[in-house]
Amino acid sequence: MDIRQRLRISVIAFAAGAGMLLTGCSSDILPSEASEGSGPPAAAAAADLKPYYNQRLSWRECGVPKFECATLKAPLDYAKPDGPSIKLAVARVKATGPGKRIGSLLVNPGGPGGSAVGYLQGYAGIGYPAPVRARYDMVAIDPRGVARSVPVKCLDDKQMDAYTQTDQTPDNQAEITDLRKSYQGFAAGCEKRSAAVLPHVSTVEAARDMDILRTVLGDKKLSYVGASYGTFLGATYAELFPDRVGRLVLDGAMDPSLPARQMNRDQTAGFETAFKSFAGDCVQHANCPLGTKSASDAAARLKAFFTKVDADPVRTGESRKLTESLATTGVIAAMYDEAAWPQLRTALTQAMDGDGDGLLALADSYYEREPDGAYANLMYANAAVNCLDAPPAFKNPEEVSSAVADFEKASPVFGKGFAWASLNCAYWPTAATGSPHRIEAKGAAPILVVGTTRDPATPYKWAQALAGQLSSGTLLTYDGDGHTAYGRGSDCIDTAINTYLLEGTPPSANKRCR
Numbered sequence: 001m002d003i004r005q006r007l008r009i010s011v012i013a014f015a016a017g018a019g020m021l022l023t024g025c026s027s028d029i030l031p032s033e034a035s036e037g038s039g040p041p042a043a044a045a046a047a048d049l050k051p052y053y054n055q056r057l058s059w060r061e062c063g064v065p066k067f068e069c070a071t072l073k074a075p076l077d078y079a080k081p082d083g084p085s086i087k088l089a090v091a092r093v094k095a096t097g098p099g100k101r102i103g104s105l106l107v108n109p110g111g112p113g114g115s116a117v118g119y120l121q122g123y124a125g126i127g128y129p130a131p132v133r134a135r136y137d138m139v140a141i142d143p144r145g146v147a148r149s150v151p152v153k154c155l156d157d158k159q160m161d162a163y164t165q166t167d168q169t170p171d172n173q174a175e176i177t178d179l180r181k182s183y184q185g186f187a188a189g190c191e192k193r194s195a196a197v198l199p200h201v202s203t204v205e206a207a208r209d210m211d212i213l214r215t216v217l218g219d220k221k222l223s224y225v226g227a228s229y230g231t232f233l234g235a236t237y238a239e240l241f242p243d244r245v246g247r248l249v250l251d252g253a254m255d256p257s258l259p260a261r262q263m264n265r266d267q268t269a270g271f272e273t274a275f276k277s278f279a280g281d282c283v284q285h286a287n288c289p290l291g292t293k294s295a296s297d298a299a300a301r302l303k304a305f306f307t308k309v310d311a312d313p314v315r316t317g318e319s320r321k322l323t324e325s326l327a328t329t330g331v332i333a334a335m336y337d338e339a340a341w342p343q344l345r346t347a348l349t350q351a352m353d354g355d356g357d358g359l360l361a362l363a364d365s366y367y368e369r370e371p372d373g374a375y376a377n378l379m380y381a382n383a384a385v386n387c388l389d390a391p392p393a394f395k396n397p398e399e400v401s402s403a404v405a406d407f408e409k410a411s412p413v414f415g416k417g418f419a420w421a422s423l424n425c426a427y428w429p430t431a432a433t434g435s436p437h438r439i440e441a442k443g444a445a446p447i448l449v450v451g452t453t454r455d456p457a458t459p460y461k462w463a464q465a466l467a468g469q470l471s472s473g474t475l476l477t478y479d480g481d482g483h484t485a486y487g488r489g490s491d492c493i494d495t496a497i498n499t500y501l502l503e504g505t506p507p508s509a510n511k512r513c514r
């Protein structure tokens with residue numbers, strides 16, 4: 001896997017995660033009304049959902065050798081199961097053998113907004129450890145609102161280019177007004193192009209879709225590997241259907257109990273931790289563009305560079321210039337994977353010499369912008385899900401202004417930008433349906449929670465928190481850099497997770513790996 005593909009997978013994990021004969025539904029794997037009790041108050045009774053749970057998938061070739069695709073139907077609104085339905089994209093690659101097939105293993109790369117189907121076909125279905133692929137059908141479903149599943153649409157590509165270049169560190173009232181109008185325009189575009197689906201892309205609904213898929217695939221229990229936001233999706237499933245939990249791996253965990261403002265501030269501190277790790281490595285190289293003195297000196301130099309770019313954007317080989325917002329995004333993108341640090345050193349060196357192409361390429365990987373200027377719907381789905389899952393971090397610019405100093409304490413380099421980026425849900429056209437709360441999932445089988453000590457996007461303390469909340473949670477720690485841990489080079493981590501997936505035995509409590 002080249003660095004661009006690996007970085008894209010790492011970035012998607014936040015924003016930014018399976019032959020089988022067709023089978024109907026036997027009575028022992030259909031939902032009962034009793035197990036629906038933890039769902040939304042307006043959730044439909046199980047009988048009303050039987051047409052969905054009884055459907056059969058029609059598998060077909062889909063352009064990638066050995067992979068098959070199908071379409072799953074689900075209600076647009078679970079409170080109105082007799083109303084309109086939606087079509088969700090599903091893909092699988094059958095267990096390769098040797099060994100007895102265990103069942104299906106669903107994967108989700110996170111986001112929210114990352115395409116699980118794309119992740120399966122581009123990585124998990126061919127790159128997960130061979131012993132796991134031997135005994136599981138590897139399966140993915142693009143969550144509602146994402147990629148191939150009734151994708152949320154907000155802006156055209158030129159509008160998105162302008163949106164990504166908006167100054168997110170406003171220095172005066174005029175720039176604050178421009179940023180507010182940018183968020184308002186983004187939200188208005190989503191409402192204009194995706195009004196019907198916007199109220200129905202919550203994580204709760206995506207988890208309910210996964211339960212339909214579990215049944216249609218013929219699995220009595222759900223086995224699942226979710227990365228980053230995918231851990232919240234998996235934990236939500238466990239909360240809704242604890243008796244249907246099989247083997248769940250939640251890698252790069254989120255803490256569902258945190259309100260949006262605290263979550264954003266924690267993430268700000270996470271990127272500061274990751275940057276210090278990068279800077280400490282960079283200054284050991286004679287060609288480090290941020291100097292060779294110390295990590296703190298490197299941080300001061302980077303902040304000075306951002307200030308310079310804010311006043312005078314750097315040229316690139318195309319019509320776009322490298323603005324401060326794009327430069328910052330490029331640096332942030334490289335924090336997701338330490339394998340990208342050499343690329344970042346080169347990109348920063350070039351940008352400081354007047355060539356912004358390297359940092360622009362990193363920013364484009366974060367936004368999933370293709371060379372032809374086309375954007376995937378990652379950022380549209382990301383906002384739609386996040387703004388529905390929890391009330392906004394800030395209600396207006398005045399609240400952000402009051403909080404900037406606190407965010408800058410968390411990160412002198414990134415704090416101001418992260419604070420203003422947290423305003424995006426303030427103007428969302430659909431009110432939040434979710435709220436922060438602890439997830440215990442009482443009665444669930446053992447769930448494996450994985451945390452990386454210097455993870456930028458999902459700080460390690462979130463993994464500790466989720467493992468502590470889950471009644472059957474076990475924490476597995478990776479003492480390292482980058483976002484998530486599985487499949488990133490630690491034999492200790494991979495062996496522990498593989499053993500859990502193949503044998504159902506979690507590692508000993510608080511096991512640590514390097």
